[in-house]
Amino acid sequence: MDLFIAIFTGTIIAATPLIFAALGELVVEKSGVLNLGIEGMMLMGAALAFWAVTAGYSMPVAILAGALAGAAASLLFGVLALTFLTNQYAAGLALAIFGSGVSAFLGRGFGSEPIEALHGVNIPVLSDLPLIGPLLFRFDPMVYLALLMFVAISWFLYRTKAGLVLRTIGESPQTSHAIGHPVIRIRYMAVLFGGAMAGLAGAYLSVAYTPLWVENMTAGKGWIALALVVFATWRPLRILLGAWLFGGMTILQLQGQALGLEVPSELLSALPYLATIVVLVLISRNRQMLALHFPASLAKPFRPAN
Amino acid sequence: MRIAAPVVAAILTLAVGSIFFASLGHDPLPTLYAFFVEPLNSMNGLSEWLLKASPLILIACGLAVGFRANVWNIGAEGQFTMGAVAASGVGLFWPNPESALLLPLMFVAGMGAGMAWAAIPAFLRARMNTNEILVTLMMTYIATLFLSYLVHGPWRDPAGFNYPQTALLPAAAMFGPFDPAYRLNPSIFITIVAVFLMWLFTDRSFLGYKMSVSGAAPLAARYAGFRESAAVWIGLLAGGAAAGVAGMAEAAGPLGQLSPQISPGYGFAAIIVAFIGRLNAFGIVLGGLLMSLLFLGGEGVQMTLGLPSALTRIFQGILLFFLLAADFFIFYRVRLVRPARDAHALETAR
Numbered sequence: 001m002d003l004f005i006a007i008f009t010g011t012i013i014a015a016t017p018l019i020f021a022a023l024g025e026l027v028v029e030k031s032g033v034l035n036l037g038i039e040g041m042m043l044m045g046a047a048l049a050f051w052a053v054t055a056g057y058s059m060p061v062a063i064l065a066g067a068l069a070g071a072a073a074s075l076l077f078g079v080l081a082l083t084f085l086t087n088q089y090a091a092g093l094a095l096a097i098f099g100s101g102v103s104a105f106l107g108r109g110f111g112s113e114p115i116e117a118l119h120g121v122n123i124p125v126l127s128d129l130p131l132i133g134p135l136l137f138r139f140d141p142m143v144y145l146a147l148l149m150f151v152a153i154s155w156f157l158y159r160t161k162a163g164l165v166l167r168t169i170g171e172s173p174q175t176s177h178a179i180g181h182p183v184i185r186i187r188y189m190a191v192l193f194g195g196a197m198a199g200l201a202g203a204y205l206s207v208a209y210t211p212l213w214v215e216n217m218t219a220g221k222g223w224i225a226l227a228l229v230v231f232a233t234w235r236p237l238r239i240l241l242g243a244w245l246f247g248g249m250t251i252l253q254l255q256g257q258a259l260g261l262e263v264p265s266e267l268l269s270a271l272p273y274l275a276t277i278v279v280l281v282l283i284s285r286n287r288q289m290l291a292l293h294f295p296a297s298l299a300k301p302f303r304p305a306n
Numbered sequence: 307m308r309i310a311a312p313v314v315a316a317i318l319t320l321a322v323g324s325i326f327f328a329s330l331g332h333d334p335l336p337t338l339y340a341f342f343v344e345p346l347n348s349m350n351g352l353s354e355w356l357l358k359a360s361p362l363i364l365i366a367c368g369l370a371v372g373f374r375a376n377v378w379n380i381g382a383e384g385q386f387t388m389g390a391v392a393a394s395g396v397g398l399f400w401p402n403p404e405s406a407l408l409l410p411l412m413f414v415a416g417m418g419a420g421m422a423w424a425a426i427p428a429f430l431r432a433r434m435n436t437n438e439i440l441v442t443l444m445m446t447y448i449a450t451l452f453l454s455y456l457v458h459g460p461w462r463d464p465a466g467f468n469y470p471q472t473a474l475l476p477a478a479a480m481f482g483p484f485d486p487a488y489r490l491n492p493s494i495f496i497t498i499v500a501v502f503l504m505w506l507f508t509d510r511s512f513l514g515y516k517m518s519v520s521g522a523a524p525l526a527a528r529y530a531g532f533r534e535s536a537a538v539w540i541g542l543l544a545g546g547a548a549a550g551v552a553g554m555a556e557a558a559g560p561l562g563q564l565s566p567q568i569s570p571g572y573g574f575a576a577i578i579v580a581f582i583g584r585l586n587a588f589g590i591v592l593g594g595l596l597m598s599l600l601f602l603g604g605e606g607v608q609m610t611l612g613l614p615s616a617l618t619r620i621f622q623g624i625l626l627f628f629l630l631a632a633d634f635f636i637f638y639r640v641r642l643v644r645p646a647r648d649a650h651a652l653e654t655a656r
Contacts, residue, residue, distance in 0.1 A: 036439070040623075076627065085638070086630035089378055089439070090581055094630065097574060098623025104616035215616075220447050227440045266455035273444040273451075277430070284436040303638075 005134050007251055012143060015247030017042070017201040017209065019146040021225035022232070022239045023153050024197025029229055030157060031190035032170035032297035035077050036092025038198045039222030040099020045070040045199030046206035047103035050213045053115050063142070063203045070199020071192045073099050078191040082184050085301040100216055110213040118142060118208035142204050149197070154236040166190060170295030173302040183302055198222065220273065227276045231283050234293040242279075249275050311636055312582050312589070315628035316596060322624055332611060340610055341603035351602070353488035357560060358601050361386070361552035363594035364497040365576035367504040368548025370585040372541025374508065375517040376524070379545040381427065381442025383573025384449035385420040389550030390557040391453055392419030394564050397479030397557070398461070398472060408478045412554055413496075420550015421543050423449060428542035432535035438542065446573070454566045461564065471565040481559045493555035500548060505587035517541065549573060570601060571619070578626045597622070 021038050028035050049066030053059070073095060080091040118140040121127065126137040157163040166186060169176045173183045205221070206213055224246060232238035253268040261268070284290060323341070324334035345351045365382050372379045379385075393416035400408055423445060430436035454470070463473040481491035507514040520527040520537040528534065552572065561568060579597045583590030604618030 080627060080630050084631045084634035086633060090626065091630055093380065093577060094623050094626035097578070097619055098627065101616045101619025101621075101623055105614055105620060108614045108616070220443070223440060223443050227437075227444075230437060230440070264455050264459060266451040266458075270448045270451045273447045276444050277436075277441055280440060281430055281434050281436050284430075285434050287435055290435070 001131075003255075005131075007248075007255065008135055009139070010251035010254070011244055011247040012139065013209065013247070014250040015243040016143050016146045017204045017221055018225050018228060018243040018246055019150065019240060020201035020204065021198045021222060022228040022243060023146075023149055023236065024194035024201075025225060025229050026232070026234060026236060026239060027153060027157070027166070027197075028190050028194035029234065029298055030170045030295055031166050031187050032173060032295050032300065032302070033081060033187050033191055034088045034092065034299035035074065035081070035095070035191060035194055036089060036226065037073070037077050037095025037099060037222075038194075038201075038225050039218055039220070040096040040103075041070040041073045041195050041198035042202035042205070042218045042222045043099045043103035043216065044073045045202030046217060047106045047110075047202075047213070048199075049203030050110060050115070050206040051106060053207055054110065059118055059207065062207055063200065066203025066206075067196040067199040070202060071196040073102075074191050074195020074198070077195075078188050081301070082187050082191070085303055088299045088301070096222070104215045107213050107215060112212065112214075114210070114212040115207065117211040140208050142200075142208055145200075150236060150240050157236065167295070170297055173297050177302075177304050183304065187302075198225075201225070224272060224276055227280055230290075231279050233283065233289055234295065245279075246272060246275065309584075309589075311629055311632035312584070312593065314632045315582070315625055318628045318632075319621060319625045322628075323621060326620075330613070332613075337607065337611065337613075341607050342599060344610075345599065345602035345606050350488055353485075353490040354602055355595070355598055356494060357490050359594045359598035360494045360497045361556055361572045362576050362579050362597050363591055364500050364552045364555075365545070365549045365572060366579035366583060366590045366594060367497075367500050367587060368545040369576055370580040370583065370587075370590060371504065371507065371514075371517065371544035373580055374514075374521045374585050375537040375541045376521040377431075377538055377541030378439045379424060379427070379442050379542050380439055380577060381424070381444075381446040381573070382545055382549040382576055383569060383571070384442070384446030385423045385546045385549035386553040386556070386569055386573045387446070387449040387453050388423040389416035389420040389553030390561070390564065390568050391449075391456065391553075392416055392550070393554035394472060394475065394557045395461075397475040400479075403476035404478050406478065408476070409481070409558065412479060412558055413551065416550045416554025416557075417547045418550070420546040420548070420553065422546070423550070424542040424546025428539050431542070432538045438538070442542075450566075453564065453568070457564050457566055463563075469565075472563045474563050475558065479558060480562060481555065489560050491559045493559050496551060496555060500551075501587050501591055504590075508585075508587065513540070549576075575601070575622060578622055581626060582629055596625075600625075 021042060025035065025038055045066035048069035049062045052062035052065040077091050077095045080086045081088045120138040120140050123137050127133045157167060165181055169181060169183050169186055177183045202218065205217060210217065228239055228242045231242045249272050253271050256268050257265055320338065324338060327334045327337040346355055365386065369379055369382055393412040396412045396415045397408060400411065426445060427438045427441040430441055431438040457470045457472060461472045463471055481493045483489055483491045516532045517537050517540060520532055520534065556568065557564065575597050579590055579593040582593035582596065600618050600621050604615045607613040608615045
């Protein structure tokens with residue numbers, strides 16, 4: 001039973017940074033913009049949040065700092081992709097490299113000591129329930145925030161007028177512009193939101209999940225989040241399910257190592273990357289399913305005719 | 307005008323660099339001098355400059371073939387790693403360690419391994435419609451783990467005091483340097499040939515032209531009957547071959563053995579080199595020399611001024627940012643217009 005609880009809670013926790021980053025990227029891509037720089041924004045968020053904790057700020061401030069760092073990094077991409085109409089692939093890659101450099105630069109004085117991680121919540125009665133308590137009601141607040149963001153973003157995209165406008169812009173910016181929507185401004189907001197979410201994801205890694213600072217500590221999670229958006233065929237619920245699937249993979253890998261399976265640890269470490277490829281292939285083979293929710297103007301620069 | 311953008315970008319990067327150094331409390335001019343001039347002040351510096359530029363230029367040439375056709379191979383780092391692994395495998399375990407065939411065999415093994423590593427995303431993209439950006443990147447993580455497995459496990463040098471590294475390659479498996487005092491070796495000729503081949507392909511061949519059309523106007527390419535899958539295969543295999551050979555040359559040149567860290571990020575930096583070079587063979591040579599200087603300067607200021615080598619990656623990012631932004635002013639005419647009060651727009655948005 002204890003093992004089951006460990007695997008279940010471990011899965012949920014490992015999925016949390018992926019949920020933040022992938023949901024943020026979903027909103028960005030739904031507006032027709034492809035930001036490949038998640039990895040860089042996550043690293044910036046992780047570095048800033050970690051710095052804030054070591055500098056003595058409280059946890060909420062540190063996490064907010066992480067989100068702001070991610071948003072600030074995304075602004076660099078936004079200016080290039082939206083104002084200067086550059087190739088979005090190249091701008092995103094530049095951000096990924098830049099973010100990894102800046103975070104490594106900031107992190108050079110952080111040392112290798114872990115910090116005190118974000119605490120789990122303690123809800124009277126609920127957290128003390130047998131079985132249900134440890135399974136559902138003892139996570140740290142960020143886990144619940146990730147789920148809240150899932151509900152909020154699903155509701156925003158599919159149940160509000162603003163969400164409809166955002167999706168329209170992702171399908172046909174020309175049409176949206178013609179009927180008077182401020183395409184560029186809304187895309188900026190989407191990019192900034194995606195950056196803040198990536199920053200939250202990074203902050204979660206450095207102040208709750210690990211909790212210490214290691215150069216390039218995201219280890220590809222930003223790219224896996226990108227893959228998750230494709231895997232989810234641009235739908236929020238599937239992002240959640242996909243993130244849990246990958247979280248489960250990570251935990252099985254750790255448990256496998258703990259159980260001393262007779263496989264090289266590198267093979268276990270490679271599992272999430274292998275799984276990403278397999279899952280992408282399975283989803284992408286079905287072109288129709290992929291096209292159904294695909295934002296038609298994704299990664300195409302938009303310049304208003306006038 | 308297309309040439310102006312990289313120059314402007316380089317100058318702006320220097321300007322930002324000066325401000326950055328000043329804000330760290332270092333006098334900008336001497337720091338810039340230490341970063342960009344001092345590395346080239348000696349014969350050894352010049353040798354190191356070309357030594358590091360060589361793999362960057364080689365990989366960028368291969369990648370640019372794909373980029374021209376909108377095939378986004380960003381996993382050259384992994385293809386480089388696999389090339390180094392396969393070539394070292396041949397060098398370490400070939401029955402006759404003195405054979406004159408050793409280097410040519412390693413060349414073939416490195417190129418083959420790089421191409422094989424790139425063939426997987428090519429197949430998945432061409433046949434299964436799978437995004438090559440994500441697959442090439444995931445393959446890079448897998449290649450790095452594979453290398454780590456080899457040097458920690460089966461290929462670890464038994465006489466190596468438990469360090470995670472292989473035995474040294476035999477002399478016949480190495481490019482002997484031109485001058486024993488410096489590290490520059492004849493593998494640089496491979497890069498020169500590759501630049502020439504790249505120029506032939508992109509500027510003088512019909513196939514290269516078809517690839518460019520596929521990138522610039524996919525619909526026109528389809529109408530003309532150019533197969534998209536051919537562009538995908540050629541684009542990825544060219545990048546894989548170049549990166550694999552670069553990995554081989556690195557293992558058989560400055561490294562001489564495998565360890566968990568064999569690349570300072572050549573595969574990723576080469577992407578930027580390809581863009582700075584405007585996806586053009588001779589531009590890439592200049593871009594590679596500039597990028598190599600960034601690597602050298604980063605190492606230099608780390609040793610002399612104690613600044614972290616992460617600066618190299620920061621400058622790489624800034625350089626690409628400025629290059630992309632500079633393009634905007636070349637491809638578009640900028641007119642300042644007074645923004646119309648879009649009350650109507652806001653009204654409909656609500």
